Amino acid sequence: MSERSAPESLPVWFDTPVPGPVNMGADEWLAAEALRHGGPVIRVARWSEPTLSLGAFQVRRAVPDALRGLALVRRPSGGGAIVHGTDLTVAIAVPRSHPWGESVQRLYDEVHGALVAVLRGHAIAARLHRDAPVSASGAEEPYLCFDRRSPGDVVVPTPAGTAKILGSAQRRLQAAVVQHGSLLWVANMAVAAPARHAGVAEVARAAGVALASDEIVDAWLAGIAAAARRRLEMQSGCTWDQAGPVITELAGRFRDPAWTERR
Template identity: 40%
Template sequence: MTLCRLIVDPPQEGAWNMAVDEALLDEAADRGTATLRFYQWREPTLSLGYFQSYGDRQSHAASQGAAVVRRLSGGGALMHDREVTYSLCLPVAHPMAREAPALYEAVHRALISVLSEWDLESALYCDDDSAIDSTEEPFLCFARRTGADVVLRSDRSPSSSAKIVGSAQRRRRGAVLQHGAVLLGASRFAPELTGISDLAGTPLTSETLIEPWQDALAAALKLQFIHKQSEHDLHEQAQRLQREKYSSRAWTERR
């Protein structure tokens, strides 16, 4: 079993959320600390993938009025609004830290098992027989598809499915950060995307989902959670990253 700090944070601004995730990755790399964190957003916020062009956001009119940050991880843009957001940092000593596809699959299958308790029919995209191949790479993460994404069948159209979970990773000195979002409902800043409530008519909340999912993750990844306050130096590191990096136009508009 790996001791793992469990954090459930209140809503914060986007720059702070991204700064904490990077600080936790550094801690995993430097101190071997594992952390599972659930968090929320103070206001609807668009997060750009590390490699995305800032100018590309002009292609998505609906999100123009939202705040914007840039993530440390790659992938498409995420519209953080009606969702559960998580981050998982594992040190190099954890077996899953070295297996990128396996970590995606383990985290996502843990969620699938939880959703099944509410009779919600979800699956990995690679296992979904309604999946359609596409060579396009849309601006938004939830409009893209990869094999480890979680899709949910719609009650209104059982032959079709929509992506409800997307995750991305970043590695540093052997440690790994995986963070992502579970789409609970449609946002007015991305109305083309449908969440669990829209697809299945099941009004899930973050509070409803977090506890069973953390338990499923503990079993899947052999984690033993400890409820521990963030250390002072971790908080200082996050404040520095927020101030010097994630609140900076130079970082947000770097591409």
Template identity: 30%
Template sequence: MTGWRLLLSGPGEPGFNMALDEALALAVRRGWSPPTLRIYQWQSPAISLGCHQPLSVLQGFGGMGPGVAVVRRPTAGGAVAHSADVSYALVCDTVRLREHPSRLLYARFHAALGRALAVGCPSCRPPAGGYALSANRAPALPEQARCFEQPVADDLMAGSRKVAGAAQRRWRDGLLQQGTVVASGCSPDRVALSIRTAWAEVFRQRFTVGTLTVQERLLADELWRKYRPWTPSSWPPVIPSASNRSR
């Protein structure tokens, strides 16, 4: 398949957001669907954990309330609190990744996103110096990390504040990159346009707005069972390690 598809999903239930991202990854890798960028938000406050993180990272997490759902992502990385942020999933096959090794793709996208935000979201323009990639050379977060509190190499920064981070999962036949952008003072639509503009620059492609296929929707519904979120009231009395909770 040629062409790149853009899905503008709007706010979604936390567990379904993760199920749909995995379903798209499977569909693209199997050749059912074209390379896809999905941009979405969160229907209700949620915390997403990296696929290998222990639940103990949630202890003392600021802003946890009785209605906050907790889900695992199909990608790794640190814990992220979602509310007014804009998230995305980029899925493509291996052929299109030949010029984009894992770390380079991460850095290229965040550099392009900084340029797009500077133009598209002037109301949230950072202080003098503009957007920049994190100088922290740590390549990955420790297991207990909270993503936006601990920048790693090539995260997008506005001064000392982290604006965007992401996590990848690569297979022999494709890639899923999930990321989140927190641009205070900028409308979700403008942030979404900046995300689209940045990925178009990285891959030198145009995205065409599309819709889910019936096959993708059925697959997401099936995977949704795996991603049913927890809430504080439904957590186990003893929080187990990721090794026996990972999905």
């Protein structure tokens, strides 16, 4: 825990861009930090290069052709693959004993509901998806996160129907939960069209609304803090300023080909 962090605070780190394994290591450290802090902690991550993150058990060989050649990392969390680089990646960790850590859906809905409120304040008709996931019907799920729909995903209306703009996935550890969330801001031109999805800024622009990413993120974090009844506490440095050697060691697991190729 930061020396400045009070128990009623919600510490937030804005990290500088790093490779995928370091981001994964930092999120493992974040889980331990949530336990030390006794409540939610948040890390806003950035990526040093376009990176494909796979869900914990996605089959490596099944990576779509449009995505081959990208830097690759396997997450410890579930869900579908994400192309990072033009998204806003937000990780939140909470102790299992915290009300948000007790059920899978609760944490999902609290974090995603805060974004829905922000977007609605900007005249974007965002909502939480509530229909059953595709997998519940027995069909195989799409490989990419933003082609999937599960309850709690944030979707926005488009002329063609809806677009998913925020998805998350959790790793539920014995004493803490880490939730990785990806808010797709604009389409990632590093990938070919079949794997490219419109981001929320583009959907909003088509509806005549201009969104500023800093403003949306700040309001989203404030909304999460309000829902948690905690005071946002922006940390002055990166997570590795505070725990660099630990994060470097944790990142080693995610660099290991045995982890990346586990399935």
